[in-house]
Amino acid sequence: MHEHSPPIVLIGPMGSGKTTVGKHLAQRLGATYTDTDDLFVTRHGVIVEYFITHGEEAFRDAEQEIVADAATRSSSGILSLGGGAVIRAANREIVRNHGYVIFLDVSEQQALQRLGDASGRPVLAGDPARNWSRIRTERLEYFTDSAHRVIDTTGLDVDDVATMIIEGHQQFLARNTTHSMSENTTPETTDQPTVIEVSGGSANEMHGGYDVAIGRGLLSRLPDILGAQPHRVAIILPRALRATGDVVKSALDEAGYNAVLVEIPDSEEGKHIEVASFCWQVLGQSDFTRSDAIVSVGGGAVSDLAGFVAATWLRGVRVVHMPTTLLGMVDAAVGGKTGINTSEGKNLVGSFHPPAGVLADLDTLLTLPKNELVSGLAEVIKCGFIADEKILDLIEDHMSQVTNPHSAVLRELIERAIQVKADIVGKDFKEASDRQMLNYGHTLGHAIELAERYQYRHGAAVAVGMVFAAELARSVGRLDDATVERHKQILEGVGLPTSYHGDRWAMLLDGIRRDKKNRGEQLRFVLLESQGSPVIYDVPDESLLFAAYQEIAD
Numbered sequence: 001m002h003e004h005s006p007p008i009v010l011i012g013p014m015g016s017g018k019t020t021v022g023k024h025l026a027q028r029l030g031a032t033y034t035d036t037d038d039l040f041v042t043r044h045g046v047i048v049e050y051f052i053t054h055g056e057e058a059f060r061d062a063e064q065e066i067v068a069d070a071a072t073r074s075s076s077g078i079l080s081l082g083g084g085a086v087i088r089a090a091n092r093e094i095v096r097n098h099g100y101v102i103f104l105d106v107s108e109q110q111a112l113q114r115l116g117d118a119s120g121r122p123v124l125a126g127d128p129a130r131n132w133s134r135i136r137t138e139r140l141e142y143f144t145d146s147a148h149r150v151i152d153t154t155g156l157d158v159d160d161v162a163t164m165i166i167e168g169h170q171q172f173l174a175r176n177t178t179h180s181m182s183e184n185t186t187p188e189t190t191d192q193p194t195v196i197e198v199s200g201g202s203a204n205e206m207h208g209g210y211d212v213a214i215g216r217g218l219l220s221r222l223p224d225i226l227g228a229q230p231h232r233v234a235i236i237l238p239r240a241l242r243a244t245g246d247v248v249k250s251a252l253d254e255a256g257y258n259a260v261l262v263e264i265p266d267s268e269e270g271k272h273i274e275v276a277s278f279c280w281q282v283l284g285q286s287d288f289t290r291s292d293a294i295v296s297v298g299g300g301a302v303s304d305l306a307g308f309v310a311a312t313w314l315r316g317v318r319v320v321h322m323p324t325t326l327l328g329m330v331d332a333a334v335g336g337k338t339g340i341n342t343s344e345g346k347n348l349v350g351s352f353h354p355p356a357g358v359l360a361d362l363d364t365l366l367t368l369p370k371n372e373l374v375s376g377l378a379e380v381i382k383c384g385f386i387a388d389e390k391i392l393d394l395i396e397d398h399m400s401q402v403t404n405p406h407s408a409v410l411r412e413l414i415e416r417a418i419q420v421k422a423d424i425v426g427k428d429f430k431e432a433s434d435r436q437m438l439n440y441g442h443t444l445g446h447a448i449e450l451a452e453r454y455q456y457r458h459g460a461a462v463a464v465g466m467v468f469a470a471e472l473a474r475s476v477g478r479l480d481d482a483t484v485e486r487h488k489q490i491l492e493g494v495g496l497p498t499s500y501h502g503d504r505w506a507m508l509l510d511g512i513r514r515d516k517k518n519r520g521e522q523l524r525f526v527l528l529e530s531q532g533s534p535v536i537y538d539v540p541d542e543s544l545l546f547a548a549y550q551e552i553a554d
């Protein structure tokens with residue numbers, strides 16, 4: 001580590017690995033390691049005793065002095081902050097202005113495993129699991145607020161976490177050679193974006209084509225896509241992405257638009273008619289006209305809902321998607337399908353409404369939890385099986401890199417998956433024929449999501465659905481054993497499920513009967529006849545489905 005590099009500051013809840021990762025990082029970088037809790041003990045004695053004798057306020061005052069000293073004195077090195085230090089706004093500002101701040105997060109289960117019997121942690125006494133969760137939740141906003149980057153350390157090896165931090169730190173330094181650190185909320189472009197066109201002009205054409213840009217620091221492109229016409233812009237986003245939304249809003253306000261933030265419930269909770277109705281209300285009260293525009297910032301649930309609102313408000317206004325999940329980038333934001341769920345099923349109400357453009361900023365993936373990256377990989381793998389085998393080869397050859405948001409492999413996977421989708425959507429926007437192939441794995445997948453009341457990740461459900469489709473294809477003599485096995489190997493390899501509860505068939509069949517590909521009583525599936533050759537299969541007899549289900553039932 002260069003002697004004048006800003007310190008790497010680790011924050012996070014108990015058990016997230018601050019000490020272990022911090023010491024390991026210091027060793028790898030030949031840097032110093034400082035822990036504010038250790039400094040506290042050296043200056044004031046045992047923390048718990050100080051806390052009890054002097055009270056929390058006095059403890060936080062003393063801790064604040066230590067944080068200020070440690071952050072400003074160390075021009076380099078690794079600094080680990082006591083878990084509660086982020087409660088003080090002053091501490092958050094100090095570390096953010098003086099260092100590269102990493103929020104190490106962790107699951108409750110893994111934190112408790114790491115903490116052992118937690119006897120040295122009086123704040124966990126009584127019910128460690130409940131107390132740990134409560135404390136993490138209370139501090140979550142502060143952690144997120146202070147951090148330049150979030151890393152979920154659950155299940156990760158300490159050396160891998162260190163590598164992610166070192167790579168991130170190098171990029172951070174590169175970005176800050178010409179900017180002060182406090183300006184670092186919007187990462188700067190360090191490379192050329194890739195632009196993939198989704199062409200219009202097919203028989204069922206209803207748009208003139210649009211671009212999907214993939215790269216870093218793409219926000220500056222937004223005004224160009226919106227154009228001069230819109231006066232008002234509604235940025236639809238979930239609460240969790242408020243900080244990103246603020247940055248987008250400032251950029252739009254600076255560019256002369258009148259931008260409003262419209263916060264909606266997270267994930268599938270947002271894909272409801274009540275939420276659409278709330279958005280229509282905001283647009284109405286803000287006097288949104290036909291020349292105004294909507295920007296979605298978030299995952300697939302947000303682009304589906306925001307796209308639906310854009311499609312229906314005044315019978316259609318412009319929408320630009322800024323996907324912030326892998327799944328959103330490679331799939332949901334790309335093809336102009338919009339929709340909401342009803343209590344009977346997934347995406348049952350919706351519309352085809354092309355975006356004016358899509359900005360897939362890879363830097364947003366830096367904060368995405370690993371399970372969400374894994375979920376997005378299901379749609380990438382789907383594109384591999386239905387069209388581009390190189391996707392599968394890349395994943396098999398670089399398994400450890402596919403969830404690393406910095407890796408060139410992940411970027412190539414994203415670009416290839418988008419290309420597959422763009423090629424299909426460009427020819428059949430309204431799903432009259434070939435577009436149905438993008439539904440590979442979704443017939444059972446959507447039924448699982450419904451059965452799970454949308455508490456199951458979309459990608460995970462699609463993964464199970466693809467293995468089911470592969471088993472069905474094998475059982476009717478369409479697909480060879482090796483390709484079926486390849487489904488299981490690759491999906492399991494990245495951490496996706498390939499089986500589902502044996503006792504849920506009746507419930508799943510209900511969902512399958514409501515799939516949009518069915519015609520009348522005829523159930524239809526997308527099956528593979530070989531790698532890269534999907535077809536529509538009219539199911540001649542429901543008992544075939546049940547038999548295939550036995551192959552994936554656990």
Ligand SMILES: NC(=O)c1ccc[n+]([C@@H]2O[C@H](COP(=O)([O-])OP(=O)(O)OC[C@H]3O[C@@H](n4cnc5c(N)ncnc54)[C@H](O)[C@@H]3O)[C@@H](O)[C@H]2O)c1
Nearest residue numbers: 240267299300301324325327328331332337364367368458
């Ligand atoms: N329209 C389409 O063509 C299409 C295609 C595929 C999927 N979909 C739909 O997309 C939805 C799934 O999308 P998804 O997997 O993106 O899920 P999601 O939108 O629910 O997002 C997953 C979670 O990640 C959080 N998040 C988003 N960006 C983040 C970031 N940068 N850092 C940290 N957290 C972040 C969200 O707040 C949310 O909690 C489903 O509803 C599915 O039906 C639609």
Ligand SMILES: O=C(O)C(=O)C[C@@H](O)[C@H](O)[C@H](O)COP(=O)(O)O
Nearest residue numbers: 331335337346347435438439442516
């Ligand atoms: O773009 C498409 O077409 C797809 O089918 C992509 C799917 O991955 C996606 O999940 C889509 O939302 C499913 O659409 P639906 O029509 O089955 O609701």
